[in-house]
Amino acid sequence: MRTPFILLIVLLVLIGVLVVRGVLRRRRVKQRAGEPKELAAMSTKQLDQRAGPALVEADSIVRSSHNELSLAQGEFGLEATDVYNKAYAQAEQNISQAFGLRQQLDASTPQNKSQQRAMLVQLLTLCDQAKQLLSSQAESFQDLRNLAERAGQVLDETEQRAEETERRIPVSQQTLAALATTYPRTALVSLADNPNQATTLIATAKDTIAKGRQALAQGDKNQAVAYAQSSQEAITQATALLDAVDSGQTVLADATKNIAEHISSVSSALADAQRFGITDASVAEAQAAVTQAQAVSTGGDPVAALTRLTSAETVLDKILAPARDQAAAFAKAATTNTTLVKAAVIGIEATLDQAQEVIDQVNSYIYTHGATDEVRLRLYVATDSANRAPGLIATDPNSAFWTARGALLCAQQALQKIQNPDMKLPPIGSGLN
Numbered sequence: 001m002r003t004p005f006i007l008l009i010v011l012l013v014l015i016g017v018l019v020v021r022g023v024l025r026r027r028r029v030k031q032r033a034g035e036p037k038e039l040a041a042m043s044t045k046q047l048d049q050r051a052g053p054a055l056v057e058a059d060s061i062v063r064s065s066h067n068e069l070s071l072a073q074g075e076f077g078l079e080a081t082d083v084y085n086k087a088y089a090q091a092e093q094n095i096s097q098a099f100g101l102r103q104q105l106d107a108s109t110p111q112n113k114s115q116q117r118a119m120l121v122q123l124l125t126l127c128d129q130a131k132q133l134l135s136s137q138a139e140s141f142q143d144l145r146n147l148a149e150r151a152g153q154v155l156d157e158t159e160q161r162a163e164e165t166e167r168r169i170p171v172s173q174q175t176l177a178a179l180a181t182t183y184p185r186t187a188l189v190s191l192a193d194n195p196n197q198a199t200t201l202i203a204t205a206k207d208t209i210a211k212g213r214q215a216l217a218q219g220d221k222n223q224a225v226a227y228a229q230s231s232q233e234a235i236t237q238a239t240a241l242l243d244a245v246d247s248g249q250t251v252l253a254d255a256t257k258n259i260a261e262h263i264s265s266v267s268s269a270l271a272d273a274q275r276f277g278i279t280d281a282s283v284a285e286a287q288a289a290v291t292q293a294q295a296v297s298t299g300g301d302p303v304a305a306l307t308r309l310t311s312a313e314t315v316l317d318k319i320l321a322p323a324r325d326q327a328a329a330f331a332k333a334a335t336t337n338t339t340l341v342k343a344a345v346i347g348i349e350a351t352l353d354q355a356q357e358v359i360d361q362v363n364s365y366i367y368t369h370g371a372t373d374e375v376r377l378r379l380y381v382a383t384d385s386a387n388r389a390p391g392l393i394a395t396d397p398n399s400a401f402w403t404a405r406g407a408l409l410c411a412q413q414a415l416q417k418i419q420n421p422d423m424k425l426p427p428i429g430s431g432l433n
Contacts, residue, residue, distance in 0.1 A: 035121050036128075044113060047120040051105075055098055058127035062088070062095050065134045084137040091130035098126040147228075148221040154228045155212050161235050162205045165242065169195050169202075172245040179248050184299040191248050191303070194241040201238035205231040255302035262309040263293050269316045276323040286312040344397045348389065351404040355386050358411035365418055374425065375414045381428055382410035 039047065069088050073081045101123040105116065147154050172195045179188055212227030244251070266286050273283045289312040293305040362379050365371065371379075385407035392400035413425050 036125065039121050039124060044117045044120065047117065047124065048105075051102065051120055051123050054124055054127045055095075055102060058091075058098065058130045059095050061131055061134055062091050065091065065138070068138060084140075087133040087137045091133045094126040094130040094133075098123045098130075101126075147225045151212075151216050151221040151224040151228070154225060155209055155216065158212075158228045158231045158235070159206070159209050162202055162209065162231065165198070165235055165238050166202045168242045168246075169198055172198070172242045175245050175248060179252070182249075183252060186299045187252060187296075187301050187303075188248075189301045189304060190307075191245050194245050198238040198241045201234045201241075205234040205238070208234070252302055255306040256296065259293050259296055259302055259306050259309070262306060262313065263290055266290050266309055266313045266316070269313060269320060272320050272324065273316065276320065278319060278323065280319065282312070282315045282319050286316045288312075344401060345393055348393060348397070348401050348404045351401070351408050352386055352389055355382060355404065355408035355411050358408065358415055359383055359386060362411060362414045362418065365415075371414075371418060372421075375417045378410040378414035378417070378425070378428065382407045382414065385410065 042050070065088055069081065069084055072084055078085075101119050105119055105123075176188065176191060176195065179191070185192075208227050208231040212224045212231070215221075215227060216224035267290060270283065270286055270290070273279070273286075289305070289308040292300060293309050296302045296305050359379065359382055362371075362375065362382075366376065366379070385403050389400050389403040389407060392403060410428060417423055417425055
């Protein structure tokens, strides 16, 4: 007769176990969520075994890179090697931090497993970053050395690119004029000055190429290549400006089409900010971006408005992320609690159904055969409890469960007394804990 109660307890325990397992699994996933993929797949023991060799390798690379940096400074000068110098300083700092972590790991003070793993991951990440920093810079200087061997050809190629780009400028000016017949001047603000800027950049590139030829004539190949690279950067910027004009029709049309969707998205984020009580500068910027975007329909610049909207939304989403995560966690907790309550309700209803069956049997017997006051008292208590239990489910499911259990127990005791008149019944309410 205890089957419904036992099933309910088992069900609740099972749900509890699943919830706990889920929490622990999420914690483990969260613990490794920030780890590089390769390291996340390794055990802590494997990380420890890898840490020593990785630290030795990275330290050796940093030491040898010092000589490479000195050589590069002699070849290309301090200005050209400034990025390499900064990369070397950062790599050296990484290795110093990595050695500090290794010292802590080897110290007598024990760390728990999660701390040990986090320190090992950080150590290996620092070593890997140091190697990547120096490797990329070493490759760039090797590329420079290769270019220096054909400095004259590089300058010729760069000058040809400059001339090809310069020939595009009149075409871009014509494209702007055509766009002006379709879009208001305010819609072309982000493109209007592109041809002029491109003209300035090409002029700068040509002047720099001329300096490169002078350096080459003086036998300074490395300086000639440096001038060529500076020219190439200017040409690349000019090309991007002209590309933006050439694709203006498509860009403007797409921006106009997509702006409504982004206004809706940012407005939703602003509503979240208000709901969470966030009132910092990012909120004001997002509101201003929405206002600017809404003005596009009356002649604003859709490209600039869409760019501002996208940027504002990115910043606002980042600020809202903690509050949104917390709200999602609360919602999930509420869902979990609802699941537990539903399981409890199912158990309570099953207990009440069983209690009612026994109550009906006792009532039927009393109607035809009569019964002692002891039987009738338990029947009364069972009936009263069965009537009260449903009303407690919504507000106090725990009390509802024990009230339903009391109804079933009293009804069973009444039936047992009928079946065995000599049976001595326990006090009413006992056996419910």
